[in-house]
Amino acid sequence: MLKKLIGALAMTTMMASAAQADEPHKIFLSMSYIGNDWQAEAANMIKAIAAHDNFKDRVDLQVQVSGPNAQRQIQQINAMVQSGADAIVVFPISPTALNNVVKNACDKGxxxxxxxxxxxxxCAYNVHIDQVEAGRIPAEWLVEQLGGEGRIVAVTGVPGTSVDAERTQGAMEVFDQHEGIEIVAEAVGMWSQAVARTELSKILATRDWDDIDGLWMQAGCFTANAMQLEAGIAPSDLKPCAGEGSNGGRIQMLAEGTEVEGASGAYAPLGAPRISYASPPYSGALALKLAVDVLEGKDVPELTKLPLPIVTSETVQLCETGSWEEMKNGCNAFLPSLVSNPGWFASIFSQDLPEIGLNAALVGQPEG
Amino acid sequence: MTTRAMPPIGTVVQRSRAVLVSIAVLVGLIAFSNWLNPFPLTYFDISFLASGGATTAIAAMGQSLVILSGGFDLSAGAVISLVNAALAANMDPANMQASVPLWTAFGVAIGMAVGAFNGFFIGFMRLQPIVVTLATMFIVQGITLLVMDKPGGFISASLGIYAGDAIPNFLPFPIVLIGVVLLLWMLLKRSRYGLALYAIGSDGDAAEASGLPVSRTLFVTYVLAGGLYGLAGVYVSGQTGSGDPLVGNALLLPIFAAVVIGGTRLGGGQGGLLGSVIGAYVLLVVVNILLAANVSAYYSTIAESAVLLAAVLAGSLSRDSKLSEQLRAGLSWLRARNGRLLVSQRDRVDNRMAFAGSATPPVLPGFLTRNAAVLRYSLPAWICLLAVLVATQLLLGNVFTGWAYWDSLIVLSTFLAVLALGQGAVILTGGLDLSVPWMITLAGVMLTGMSAGSDGSLLYAVPVVLAVAALVGLINGIGIVVLGLSPIVFTLAMNGILQGVTLLYSGGTPDGFAPASLRWLMTGEVLGVTPIIPLLLVFVTFAVLLLTRTPFGRRIYAIGNSEEAAHLSGVRTSATLIAVYMLCSMCAAVVGILLTGFGGQASLGMGDEYLLPSIAIVVVGGALITGGRGHYLGMVGGAVLLTAMQTLLAGTTLPYAFRAVFFGLIILVAVVGLREKRG
Structure with missing residues (x-):
């Protein structure tokens, strides 16, 4: 703690001198794998906030990708420190493997x-949601929908990661408390709609939809609903699904018959019984904003716990343009004509980030 | 033994060309990175570099041993994770001064135990290294998750010594560690074991015939390699100070790349450990350069692939390299053409000899006798499949009582069955195509991007996608045939390039949908049957005919048995090889298109999970990884077997860790059935 204080003091003095020189802060972003929607969206939002009028003169942002390899990220962070970073914003591939290199970075201010x-x-600042809660709350909703009784399918994330372990733990604690809840099959979904489909197909090879009363999925409810439609199940008979916050899933939650531009196939309003949670992709942009705050001497807590974005079939609301102002008034789903990819993550609203809206997440453009 | 005379210096240089070139590349890259960086190179940079690359370097040394023996070890990354997890889960948090030698021995011993498992099946049972180590990889990954299901645990600070300084401000400890291993290697290389290792890698049969202890040598090789992966696991534990059950898994490809850059020949018999260490550091310095030059994230995989290719190419350029050979052959062809000496330029005369008398048609042996070899190697997969089906029926039911199970099974097997033709043809020629994952993804992303959900657009979108795939295959083929690069290296680099291209094309998020007709093809229903199933039957028939009843198919087998013999017999090996790689890329593109129809949209990384299975099914289906043997129907059996196994496991609530272990064990059982009788 004392160390941290000294570090902070050293930093404030350093930053004071930096501010005098009127140089922009040199901030590096070390991303993980850019091969998925979530990462691409998070990167867009970070780039957008760095390009916003409030920040563009104060921040010099450089983005690097380390892939899924923690060894590379370690080397990358070292290289960033060596090339004079003021701050490093990182999507950590491992919660533990980076500890030594991060400590070293902190020691250098x-x-x-x-x-x-x-x-x-x-010494690292963290910005994230409570993952146990992200497993627990959807599981509680599902149990309530089923009246405490039923056969469910559980689809988890990437095995061996903390996020998956904590979400699964949170959900399983809830299911264990209800004797009537029976998990009939469990699959590894890798947080991917594509994998969710192959895994569900495998489960359904030996089981019928009639044998399943509900689904708990870390990702894949959009796909599960699409598959039920293909199997001839009417939209009004869709199984309750507790899962991720993809825009496709949100659109499916809108009352059947709602007119939305660009809807097609399963990417359409179905009145699906859903709870949709998310690990919001704006966390990177918020981290960047908070990093600037720290660099400019403001007090920032070590852990910024983000509110868990929860949308249910009752609270879902369509946005027209997706501006920050509009989302502030409560809309949380976007027109398929604007967001053509149903797997795209819709939980992009943060009270603290008026700089970014839909365009930031889509194409990296800040709000005007 | 008499004292050996020192070989002339020219021979030494010639023999270690590859290593010398890779050292030159490394020095050049460090200088370049230093020039880009505004800050001068200090001891800290060197020590960071030394420590950052050590895990890959140590593991690459182990992999080099295996590759020198002519093998391939896919379990390397998994062992690193296992050792890291085992250490973190077992070290006592209260003991800050845990004994470094003791825990190092613990980690190395775990690695050697896994190596002994590999070595037993590869050395004594003579199973193919690539499948055995693939099975081991799954088993080890499962065990790792049982030891530790999420990152955490505790590694004593005393182990951190490995990532620190041996002599402060002068010598980083990782350098010492690597130096010690290299020193041991120099002793080992001169020993009887070392000699046997190179002999086996150069020509296994000859080594066996000369009375070398092949089985024992192979066994020892995998044990030593396992020990080095274990050491890498210990090192990464000291470096990171904690445990992560996934930490090593992503290292597999960098480890291979390091070995290859270091000049060790895939296939065995040539190279060494020093080169692999250099290779590991080359890969690392590239990370620094990308940062210093501020290369956009989307271009980073392309830049890395370019470095990989450049380094390997530089190491392979010499008078007797494939490239110069090809150039010479091209020149002599031109001369022959100018002199009008080519066979095709002469008059066509029927030179066939007349058969004397009327020969009685030969009595054909029966079907079973004629196809004994094919059945011998193709049946095990189908027999295992039957066992899995029975097990599924007993545990989950619904297998033999209805069509639904079969429909799902066949639809899900489609992707692997199509890949089996491409990857299978490549493996039959003795190659390997690692560019499959991002070819699949690029095809899917291009299709949804171009068609934007409209059925009519399929008419041009599908041909365009297939044409792009053919172009990619053409480049693969040319790179392998003309530049003479190892297929693994070139297609690995191509995979990185395709990843970059896909990201650039999609801007990070793929656009659009699969057209309705494509979705119907994969998920619709005609008389209770998914429409793709009859098409798959047509495809399988076509593939069998292509590989067994056409000149193209026979040339593939001829090349796999001996490229040289095929060439001398008049087979245009270059053209055939290029065609095979084009076929493989196009099969991957078809899979990408079908997957898009199946899922409704394309997603980045959707091909990632098909690389290792595409190789596994071909080998489980009875093909020899070195080429020349295997039947497409066996590979299809492998595809269905793998899918049926996954279906069985998905229907249970077994934890993932156990599933991975089971999966590995079943693959192992399937290949034990393929064991060559030794006599």
């Missing part, structure tokens, strides 16, 4: 922010 996933090293 570099501010380190981890977004979405966590870094357990004390």
């Amino acid at each position: 570099v501010v380190v922010f981890a977004y979405d996933a966590e870094i357990t090293e004390e």
Whole structure:
């Protein structure tokens, strides 16, 4: 703690001198794998906030990708420190493997922010949701929908990660409390709609939809609903599904018959019984904003726990343009004509980030 | 033994060309990175570099041993994770001064135990290394998750010594560690074991015939390699100070790349450990350069692939390299053409000899006798499939009582069955195509992007996608045939390039949908049957005919048995090889298109999970990874077997860790059935 204080003091003095020189803060972003929607969206939002009028003169942002390899991320963070970073915003591939290198960065006065996933090293700032809660709340909703009784299918995330372990733990604790809840099949979904479909197909090879009363999925409710439609199940008979916050899933939650531009196939309003949670992709942008705050001497807590975005079939609301102002008034689903990819993550609204709206997440453009 | 005379210096240089070139590349890259960086190179940079690359370097040394023996070890990354997890789960948090030698021995011993498992099946049972180590990889990954299901645990600070300084401000500890291993290797290389290792890698049969202890040598090789992966696991534990059950898994490809850059020949018999260490550091310095040059994230995989290719190409350029051979052959062809000496330029005369008398038609042996070899190697997969089906019926039911199970099974097997033709043809020629994952993804992303959900657009979108795939295959083929690069290297680099291209094309998020007709093809229903199933039957028939009844098919087998013999017999090996790689890319593109129809949209990374299975099914289906043997129907059996196994496991609530272990064990059982009789 004392160390941290000294570090903070050293930093404030350093930053004061930096501010005098009127140089923009040199901030690096070390991303993980860019091969999926969530990462691409998070990156867009970070780029957008850095390009916003409030920040573009104060921040010099450089983006690097390390792939799924923690060894590379370690080397990358080292290289960033060596090339004079003021702050490093990182999507950590491992919560633990980066500890030593992050500690080293802090010792050299570099501010380190981890977004979405966590870094357990004390000197790092973390911005993320409570993952246990992200498993628990949807599970509770599902149990309630089923009246405490029924056969469910559970689809988890990437095995061996903390996020998956915590979400699954949170959900399983709830299911264990209800004797009437029986998990009939469990599959590894890798947080991917494509994998969710192959896994559900495998489960349904030996089982019928009639044998399943509900689904708990870390990702894949959109796909599960699409598959039920293909199997000839009427939209009004869709099984309750507790799952991720993809825009496709949100659109399906809108009352059947709602007119939305660009709807097609299963990417359409179905009145699906759903709860949709998300690990919001704005966390990186918020981390960048908070990093600037720290660099400019403001007090920022070590852990910024983001509110868990929860949307149910009752609270879902369509946005027209997706501006921050509009989302502030409560809309949380976007027109398929604007968001053509149903797997795209819709939980992009943060009270603290008026700089970014839909365009930021889609194409990296800040609000005007 | 008499004292050996020192070989002339020219021979030494010639023999270690590849290593010398890779050292030059490394020095050049460090200088370049230093020039880009505004800050001067300090001891800290060197020590960071030394420590950052050590895990890959140590593991690459182990992999080099295996590759020198002519093998391939896919379990390397998994062992690193296992050792890291085992250490983190077992070290006592209260003991800050845990004994470094003791825990190092613990980690190395775990690695050696896994190596002994591999070595037993590969050395004594003579199973193919690639499948055995693939099975081991799954088993080890499962066990790792049983040891530790999420990151955490505790690694004593005393182990951190490995990532620190041996002599402060002068010598980083990782350098010492690697140096010690290299020193041991120099002793080992001169020993009887070392000699046997190179002999086996150069020509296994000859080594066996000369009375070398092949089985024992192979066994020892995998044990030593396992020990080095274990050491890498210990090192990564000290470096990171904690446990992560996934930490090593992503290292597999960098480890291979490091070995290849270091000049060790895939297939065995040539190269060494020093080169692999250099290779590991080359890969690392590239990370620094990308940062210093501020290369956009989308281009980073392309840049890395370019470095990989450049380094390997530089190491292979010499008078007797494939490239110069091809150039010479091209020149002599031109000369022959100018002199009008080519066979095709001469008059066509029927030179066939007349058969004397009327020969009685030969009595054909029976079907079973004629196809004994094919059945011998194709049946095990189908027999295992039957066992899995019975097990599924007993545990979950619904297998033999209705069509639904079969429909799902066949639809899900489609992707692997199509890949089996492409990857199978490549493997039959003795190659391997690692560019499959991102070819699949690029095809899917292009299709949804171009068609934007409209059925009519399929008419041009599908041909365009297939044409792009053919182009990619053409480039693969040319790179392998003309530049003479190892298929693994070139297609690995191509995979990175395709990843970059896909990201650039999609801007990070793929657009659009699969057209309705494509979705109907994969998920619709005609008389209770998914429409793709009859098409798959047509495809399988076509593939069998292509590989067994056409000149093209026979040339593939001829090349796999001996490229040289095929060439001398008049087979245009270059053209055939290029065609095979084009076929493989196009099969991957078809899979991408079908997957898009199945899922309704394309997603980045959707091909990632098909690389290892595409190789596994071909080998489980009875093909020899070195080429020349295997039947497409066996590979289809492998595809259905793999899918049936996954279906069985998905229907249970077994934890993932156990599933991975089972999956590995079943693959192992399937290949034990393929064991060559030794006599």
